[in-house]
Each structure stands twice: as structure tokens, then as C-alpha cells.
Amino acid sequence: MKKIKYIIIFSLVLFIAVPSLVFAADKAIKATLASYVQIVNVRENIDTSSNPLIIYNQRTYVPLRVVSEALGYEVGWDAENYRVDLKEEDQSVKLAKDGIEVIEYAATPNARVPIHDVVSVTYTDGEILYTITEPLKEKATATFQVINQNNKVIQTETIILEETEPGTYKHNFYTGYFRTSYDGTKGDSSYFQDKVLDEFSYRLKLN
Structure with a gap:
């Protein structure tokens, strides 16, 4: 991960x-x-x-x-x-709000579609692992953002966490396509993923 x-x-x-x-x-x-x-x-x-x-x-x-x-x-x-x-903020501190804690989250660049020497990439296999510590009155939502090196948010995904009862759950999510400067047709998928991870950062927050 x-x-x-x-x-x-x-x-x-x-x-x-x-x-x-x-x-x-x-x-x-x-x-x-x-x-x-x-x-x-x-x-x-x-x-x-x-x-x-x-x-x-x-x-x-x-x-x-x-x-x-x-x-x-x-x-x-x-x-x-x-x-x-x-x-x-201390990155070791879990994201928490109103009876829910995010244990960890991750997203991996996957699909690669060349478009005029620029590659359009979607983040698939995104995953949030979270714990509900007390019953929730309604479903919680989280916002996942992809940020480029110019500090610009280029993709935003609102994630609805379906569970409301105490327990530990895993939730998958996907983001839309966005462009990267790396040619996805060169090198293996691991090389491409590392390059994209160097170019973009992620942020998650509970709403």
C-alpha cells in the first residue's frame, strides 16, 4: 500500500x-x-x-x-x-469526527489511456478502512481530493459511507479521469504508478 x-x-x-x-x-x-x-x-x-x-x-x-x-x-x-x-497536522493521528474514525485510506493509479501524448488516468481500487465508535444518526460522507504540484485540486470525489452501526468497515471508491504528464505506454505499471504518485498528492476529510 x-x-x-x-x-x-x-x-x-x-x-x-x-x-x-x-x-x-x-x-x-x-x-x-x-x-x-x-x-x-x-x-x-x-x-x-x-x-x-x-x-x-x-x-x-x-x-x-x-x-x-x-x-x-x-x-x-x-x-x-x-x-x-x-x-x-500530525499525520499519525486518525481522521475522526462524530463517532467515526478513519483508520487508513489509499488510492492507486490504474487505467492508462494515451491522449495526444498526455495520459488520462483514473484512480481505482481506492479504499477507506474506518471504524464507527457509536451509532450514527445518518450516513457519513467523506471527500477525497487529488492535488497536483501547483496545489490545485483536479479531482474531488464525495464518498458515502453506508454503515451507521458500530464496527469496522472497508469501503471502495473511484475517482474520475484526470491528466498526468507521464506516458502510460512506457515502462511497466509499477513504474507508471510511482511516477504518478510523485506528481500528485491526496487528501481525505470527513464531512
């Missing part, structure tokens, strides 16, 4: 939510609250209602803690050194 790689999309100009709008040398500024501006992470809104964005000097600033945690970072504040510390 291939080792899962994680990647975090993080390309916004950020600020940390502190009790006042104070910047370097305690210089006060006048800024506009922009609660009408939305932050969307792969078609899912990040809730900033408690810490709205601000617009200052024609730039939009967003709350660091809210956005970072929504993207999977741990945020720490070093008061002694006036420093914000960002740490990627």
Missing part, C-alpha cells in the same frame, strides 16, 4: 486574530470590516463570522487561526517572542 502524502493549500495573505487592529510598533490603523467576503476551500466555505476579514490599503486580510485550522494547521502563539507558529 502506497504511503499517503498530504498537502496543504495555503496561498492567502493572513493575519492572526488579536484583540485589536495593531501592527508594527503599535501603530493604529483604520481598516474596513469585510464580513461579506467569503473564503472558499474547494467549494466549501470557511466560517469567519466570528473573525471577519478586513480590507486595509486595498488589500484583504483574513484571520490566520480560523483559516489555518480549517486547512489542517495547528496554530500556536509564542507571546515571549511575538511569533505565530504554524504546524502541519
Whole structure:
């Protein structure tokens, strides 16, 4: 089973939510609250209602803690050194939410269809192993994403986990086709899979 790689999309100009709008040398500024501006992470809104964005000097600033945690970072504040510390989530920690835990998941590139010197690939034999720790009121769903080297999500698959009773279950899933730069007609399938795994990363989250 291939080792899962994680990647975090993080390309916004950020600020940390502190009790006042104070910047370097305690210089006060006048800024506009922009609660009408939305932050969307792969078609899912990040809730900033408690810490709205601000617009200052024609730039939009967003709350660091809210956005970072929504993207999977741990945020720490070093008061002694006036420093914000960002740490990627511990990959050894299982994904868990509301009575369900994901033990492991994997997806392997499989079908190879040459199209004008570019190969279209589908991820088949995707698999999630999960445990339901307490009865669920409704079926759980998970979102699986394929991300390229430019941090762009190129495929998104919503997975419905059918079981609702406590126990450990396995669920297979498939994603749609997407393009890769490797020629699938060259080398064996193992070589091709390794190349694609170097080019793309995966992310799974429980909804």
C-alpha cells in the first residue's frame, strides 16, 4: 500500500486574530470590516463570522487561526517572542469526527489511456478502512481530493459511507479521469504508478 502524502493549500495573505487592529510598533490603523467576503476551500466555505476579514490599503486580510485550522494547521502563539507558529497536522493521528474514525485510506493509479501524448488516468481500487465508535444518526460522507504540484485540486470525489452501526468497515471508491504528464505506454505499471504518485498528492476529510 502506497504511503499517503498530504498537502496543504495555503496561498492567502493572513493575519492572526488579536484583540485589536495593531501592527508594527503599535501603530493604529483604520481598516474596513469585510464580513461579506467569503473564503472558499474547494467549494466549501470557511466560517469567519466570528473573525471577519478586513480590507486595509486595498488589500484583504483574513484571520490566520480560523483559516489555518480549517486547512489542517495547528496554530500556536509564542507571546515571549511575538511569533505565530504554524504546524502541519500530525499525520499519525486518525481522521475522526462524530463517532467515526478513519483508520487508513489509499488510492492507486490504474487505467492508462494515451491522449495526444498526455495520459488520462483514473484512480481505482481506492479504499477507506474506518471504524464507527457509536451509532450514527445518518450516513457519513467523506471527500477525497487529488492535488497536483501547483496545489490545485483536479479531482474531488464525495464518498458515502453506508454503515451507521458500530464496527469496522472497508469501503471502495473511484475517482474520475484526470491528466498526468507521464506516458502510460512506457515502462511497466509499477513504474507508471510511482511516477504518478510523485506528481500528485491526496487528501481525505470527513464531512
